[in-house]
Amino acid sequence: MRLLNLILAFSCIPFLTWAQDNQNGNIQGDFNFSAQSYSEDPSINAEKVNESMLMNAYSNIRFNKGNFTAGVRFESYLNVLQGFDSRFNGNGIPYRFAQYNVKGLDITVGNFYEQFGNGLIFRSYEEKTLGIDNVMDGVRLKYSPLKGLSLKGFVATQRLFWEQGPGIIRGIDAELNLNEAFAELEKSKTNAILGGSFVSRFEEDDNPVFNLPENVASYAVRSTINRGKVSFNSEYAYKYNDPSGGITYNNFAPGNALMTNLSYSERGLGIILEAHRVDNMDYRSKRGATGKELTLNYIPAISKQHVYTLAAFYPFATQPTGELGFQGEINYTFKKKSKLGGKYGTQVAINYSRINALHAGPSELTINREYTPMFISIDNEELFFRDFNIDFKKKITKKVKVMANYLDIIYNKDVIQGKNIGKNIHARVGILELNYKLKPKHTVRGEFQYLAVDKSEENYSDQGDWVMGLVEYTFSPHWFFAFVDQYNGGYTSEGKTYEAVHYLNISCGYSKGTNRFELGYGKVREGVFCVGGVCRNVPSSNGFTLNITSSF
C-alpha cells in the first residue's frame, strides 16, 4: 500500500511541475555489483559456503527537475557477502524520497541522511562497504529565515536492515554565521560560526522490572573560529540518562563528549592538534541495541586513517562508552630546488595519536551516578591505542616517484576487539613504494611492506610477522593488472599451530568512462576492514571476486 502511494506521488509530480517551469528534467543513476565465489580452504581456515557464490548489489535512480528531486535505491543481497550481517539477505527498496524547495523552505519526505555539527548526537549515514545504512524515514525541513541563519528539523524512524527501529527520533539544529548575519562583522578578519542542536528519542517502556525513561534527550553546542591561517573548532555534547548497553540497575548515567581541534596552515605547511573526551555516548534509536545497529550519533576516531594494507592491519575503532584521545599531525613540503627538496620537492608528514581509558572508567559502569571521574588523566590509565608514524613522498626524476612509511603502533586487542588476552600488541611497520613511468600512460608500481610484532614477554605477538609484496601495471585509460602476495610465517594461538601461508591474489580491471569491471582470484586474509574509524571483520576466503560499477 505504501509503495502504491509512492507510485501515485511520483507520477503526479512531473505534471505539476510541468506547469510551473520550462526547465528540462534530468535523470541519473548508479549501479554497484560485488560477487564472490568461496572455496573451502583449510590452510587459511576458509569455511565452506553453502551457496558457493554470494552477491551484494544496489542501484540508485534519481530524477530532478527544477527544485524537485525524487529518488529510489534498489538493493539486492543474494545472499549477502561474508563479513556482512545475514539479516541483509533479500531484495527491496529501502530508500525512496521526494524533496522540494520552495522559496528557501526545503521539504524532504521519505528517506534522508543528515548530520548535525560533527555528528556527536546525530548522524545518519551510509557506508556500503561496511554494511552501514542507518538512513532515516520520515519528514525533514530546512529553512533559512534570515541571512546567516539556517535551521533544520526532522521527525523520523531509523532503518534496521529491512525494517525500522522502534524509536521515534525528533531533532532540530540551528547554525548562525556571525559574519553573514551582522553587517558590521562582514569585513572582520575573524570569521565565527555558532551552532546548536537538540535530539530526542521516544521509545515505549515495556520493561516489567525497571521504570525506563521513554524520552531520552541530548543536546550539543559548537563553534568555529577562523582568523587568517588559524582555525579553531569545538563541540560539546550531553546526553541525558539513557540505559545504553544492557539494561541493568546501575547504568542510567548521562553521557557527554567534548571534541576540539586547532589547525594552522600556510602554503607548504599544515599543522593540526586535536583532542577529545567521550563518556557514555553510545546513542541509538533503540535501548540496548549493539554492534552497528541503529546508531544515532558518530564519534569520529582520533587517529590517522592508514591506507597501506599492513599499516591498516591494527586499526583503531572509537570506544563511544569512554575514552580520552589526542592527536597531532604536521605536513610539510620541502620546496623545489632546496637542499632537501631536490628538483621536485619532498613531502613529509608526521602523525602521533594516543587514546586511553577514562579515569575510573566510563560513567555507565559507575554505580554512583554523582561520581565524576578526573576530567583529564593520562599516565595511569589503560592504554587503548598509540600510533606514531612518518611518511615521505618524493619525485626523484620525471619518471620515478618514491614513498616510504614507518609506523610504531601499540594496540589493545582486548578493548578494540573484545578479547581477553591481558597484553597489548606492539607492531612496527615499514613500507616502501616505487612508481615508475615506462612511458606516458604506462606505469608500474611496486610495494614492499613488512610488519614486525614485538615478541617479548610483556607484549602479545598475535599472528607474528607479516610480509607483503605488490606489483601493479596500469595502462591508462582502460586497463590495470595487479599481483599481491601476503606472507605469514606461522604462529601458535590458543594452543593451535598455524602453518606458514602465502595469500596470493591476482586481479585485473577494465574501465571505460564510468563503467568499471574488476576480476580477482586468490586468497583473502582474515582481517578488520575499516572506513572512517568504523570497522567490519572480513573472514578469510579463497575464490573469485567480480566487481562492476557504473553510473550515468
Added chain:
Amino acid sequence: MKKFMILSALLSFSLLSFSQRALPKVDLKTLDNNTINTSEFDNDGKPIVISFWATWCKPCIKELTNIADVYEDWQDETGVKIIAISIDDARNMSKVKPKVNAEMWDYEVYCDPNGDLKRAMGVGSVPHTFLLNENKEIVWQHTGYKDGDEYDLYEEIEAISK
C-alpha cells in the same frame, strides 16, 4: 512487481524531458566551515572540473597532484577551473585544509562531510571526476584514476573550450 512500477514510473517521466544533466543544488562546507551551495560554482562560462577525493584515498591524491603539475598550462590554454570536493567525514575534515596547503594545490576545495553531493551526483567510490560545460551541465565523467588519465581529461576539456 510494485518495485518495478516505481522504477518504470520514474523512467517514463524522465524520458519525456531528457536533457544534459545539470549540476544538483547541494550545500557544502568551505575549508573555513562556511556553507556554500553548488549553484554558486562559477567560471565565467568556461569549463569546470569537479573531482571527488578524500585525504585517505591514494589514487585521488595522485590524480590531484599530477594535475597540479600541469594546472597552470591548462588554465592558460582553456581557462578551466578545478573544484576538488573532499568526502572526508568529521574524522578527517579538519585535516583537509592543512593537507591542501601542504600539497600546495591551487584548487577550490569544499567538503561534503555527509555525502550529500556524492549521493546527488551518483558517486559510489572516489576518485570520480566530472567535466561541466559553459552551462554547468555534466558532459563527461570518469571513475578511478590511473597515471596518465589526466591526458584524456584534458582532451575532453579542450574539446568543449573552443
